[in-house]
Amino acid sequence: MDVSYVAHLARLALSQDEITRFQSQLSGVLEHVGQMQKLDVEGIEPTAHASPVYNVFREDVELPSLPVEDALKNAPQQANNLIIMPKIVE
Amino acid sequence: MELFFETLTGLREKLATKKVSPTEVLDALKKRVEAVEPSIRAFNHIDWETARAEAAALTPEDLAKPLGGVPVAIKDVMAVKGQPLTCSSRILKGFVSPYDACVIEKLRAAGAIPLGRANMDEFAMGSSTENSADGPTHNPWDTGRIPGGSSGGSAACVSADEAIVALGSDTGGSIRQPAALCGCVGLKPTYGRVSRYGLVAFASSLDQIGPLSKTVEDSARILQVIAGHDARDNTSAAEPVPDYLSGLNQGVKGLKLGVPKEYFIHGIDPEVEKIIRDAIQHLSDLGAEIVDISLPHTNYALASYYIVAPAEASANLARFDGVRYGARVKDGKDVIDTYCRTREKGFGSEVKRRIILGTYVLSSGYYDAYYLRAQKVRTLIRRDFSEAFGKCDAILTPTTPTPAFKIGEKTEDPMQMYLADVFTIAVNMAGICGLSLPCGFAAQGKHGRLPVGLQIIGKAFDEATLLRVGQAYEQSTEWRKERPACA
Numbered sequence: 001m002d003v004s005y006v007a008h009l010a011r012l013a014l015s016q017d018e019i020t021r022f023q024s025q026l027s028g029v030l031e032h033v034g035q036m037q038k039l040d041v042e043g044i045e046p047t048a049h050a051s052p053v054y055n056v057f058r059e060d061v062e063l064p065s066l067p068v069e070d071a072l073k074n075a076p077q078q079a080n081n082l083i084i085m086p087k088i089v090e
Numbered sequence: 091m092e093l094f095f096e097t098l099t100g101l102r103e104k105l106a107t108k109k110v111s112p113t114e115v116l117d118a119l120k121k122r123v124e125a126v127e128p129s130i131r132a133f134n135h136i137d138w139e140t141a142r143a144e145a146a147a148l149t150p151e152d153l154a155k156p157l158g159g160v161p162v163a164i165k166d167v168m169a170v171k172g173q174p175l176t177c178s179s180r181i182l183k184g185f186v187s188p189y190d191a192c193v194i195e196k197l198r199a200a201g202a203i204p205l206g207r208a209n210m211d212e213f214a215m216g217s218s219t220e221n222s223a224d225g226p227t228h229n230p231w232d233t234g235r236i237p238g239g240s241s242g243g244s245a246a247c248v249s250a251d252e253a254i255v256a257l258g259s260d261t262g263g264s265i266r267q268p269a270a271l272c273g274c275v276g277l278k279p280t281y282g283r284v285s286r287y288g289l290v291a292f293a294s295s296l297d298q299i300g301p302l303s304k305t306v307e308d309s310a311r312i313l314q315v316i317a318g319h320d321a322r323d324n325t326s327a328a329e330p331v332p333d334y335l336s337g338l339n340q341g342v343k344g345l346k347l348g349v350p351k352e353y354f355i356h357g358i359d360p361e362v363e364k365i366i367r368d369a370i371q372h373l374s375d376l377g378a379e380i381v382d383i384s385l386p387h388t389n390y391a392l393a394s395y396y397i398v399a400p401a402e403a404s405a406n407l408a409r410f411d412g413v414r415y416g417a418r419v420k421d422g423k424d425v426i427d428t429y430c431r432t433r434e435k436g437f438g439s440e441v442k443r444r445i446i447l448g449t450y451v452l453s454s455g456y457y458d459a460y461y462l463r464a465q466k467v468r469t470l471i472r473r474d475f476s477e478a479f480g481k482c483d484a485i486l487t488p489t490t491p492t493p494a495f496k497i498g499e500k501t502e503d504p505m506q507m508y509l510a511d512v513f514t515i516a517v518n519m520a521g522i523c524g525l526s527l528p529c530g531f532a533a534q535g536k537h538g539r540l541p542v543g544l545q546i547i548g549k550a551f552d553e554a555t556l557l558r559v560g561q562a563y564e565q566s567t568e569w570r571k572e573r574p575a576c577a
Contacts, residue, residue: 010449013434033393046465050521056324074415
């Protein structure tokens with residue numbers, strides 16, 4: 001595994017020390033999970049969820065929800081009921 | 091007896107008959123917390139003032155409710171309106187919950203008072219509560235050892251009598267494992283039994299909220315209140331909630347209890363094995379029929395879990411990017427740099443490792459070999475259990491392979507840390523329920539006494555049988571009366 005490449009896919013910056021450490025630690029983990037390759041899973045259906053999952057529908061009506069002020073209370077930077085972010089498109 | 095030593099059941103009796111008031115209970119707990127918290131460090135935060143105000147506002151009608159006046163410690167991963175919610179992570183420093191989780195609404199409706207934010211492994215990832223931005227919690231039976239995790243704060247505060255009862259969450263053993271290592275009762279309900287609304291998601295197909303308590307009956311009382319369907323969690327089950335107290339004292343005569351041979355092999359501490367064998371014999375003496383069973387894919391549960399859980403976590407934790415809430419680095423060069431460095435600064439090592447592992451196993455070229463294969467193994471694990479439950483009503487195993495280990499012992503070796511959950515993980519993968527309760531002590535640790543937990547595994551939505559077996563064992567032994575060194 002190329003740790004720094006995968007970390008970038010996950011939008012995670014790492015220090016050089018972390019890259020070295022995680023590289024060896026995650027190799028150990030991958031080696032262990034590699035045990036699974038010994039199992040014959042031919043024809044076995046995958047289980048994505050422990051219980052049957054199905055769509056849950058409700059009437060398309062407006063329900064009470066969190067007021068804007070409350071929803072924004074934890075935003076690191078905000079103004080005029082909007083969250084402020086660094087510019088995305090120049 | 092000091093009030094903080096009370097069980098939930100005992101305290102309710104005193105509150106209902108007005109022998110004590112809810113504020114007296116809070117005063118007693120405060121005294122206890124001040125005395126032992128410096129050496130245990132089970133809480134990230136406690137708002138005594140708000141709790142006192144809530145206690146004072148309880149009406150006589152409230153005090154007649156099932157949990158009227160009972161303070162409940164809450165793992166720092168569930169939302170309590172107006173209280174901090176950090177998941178023991180730097181990235182959520184300063185976050186204040188804008189609403190109550192479903193379980194908190196239900197606790198309040200039953201008259202309870204949420205009290206304190208219990209420490210945990212960051213985002214519930216860990217088995218020792220060492221992965222906390224607030225520092226580790228210490229095991230009340232030996233403060234040089236870990237309390238287990240990730241609900242280590244919840245287990246330690248109950249065990250040290252800093253709380254009457256607590257809520258935790260369990261994704262791969264995070265309620266049962268710390269309960270076992272701290273010598274208290276911990277129940278992971280069936281997936282879907284309790285609403286996850288307001289629980290910060292780690293691995294959505296595995297997470298479940300449950301109680302940690304001093305007795306089996308106390309866990310039954312909490313489950314009674316928090317169980318049930320909730321329209322805000324699409325995976326919460328519409329199954330009816332039975333009366334968990336009425337069948338509690340039925341005993342184990344006529345029950346078939348399975349013992350899987352795969353849980354008694356390599357890596358298990360000989361003292362733990364002996365204690366579990368004795369507990370099984372005790373249940374046999376009480377009239378249960380013990381049957382040998384096999385769960386042939388047990389060995390693969392840990393491997394498949396460490397694909398599925400990090401995969402789901404990497405997706406769930408994408409939301410912590412410094413945009414809508416939490417800490418954000420101020421000097422990002424552009425938006426991507428802001429995301430990357432906010433997450434670098436905000437997350438601890440274990441969370442980073444799991445995000446990387448999860449991203450890797452979901453990435454193009456590796457998906458089939460890892461993630462899809464792990465989901466197929468999950469099917470085999472589920473089948474193992476459904477076949478086993480054709481032969482028995484519940485399954486008995488050790489909760490953990492060893493008693494509590496030393497602080498710092500496994501922090502640099504993630505694989506060794508993961509193995510602490512080897513006996514609890516399959517239950518989450520199958521979506522069924524499990525209970526851990528104290529069943530003896532290993533002659534290890536600073537004081538020569540470290541708790542050992544017996545795990546009882548049940549069919550989906552059959553928590554009643556777990557509680558019944560647990561009650562029969564607990565009430566015919568004396569373990570529940572043991573108190574840790576800090577008491």
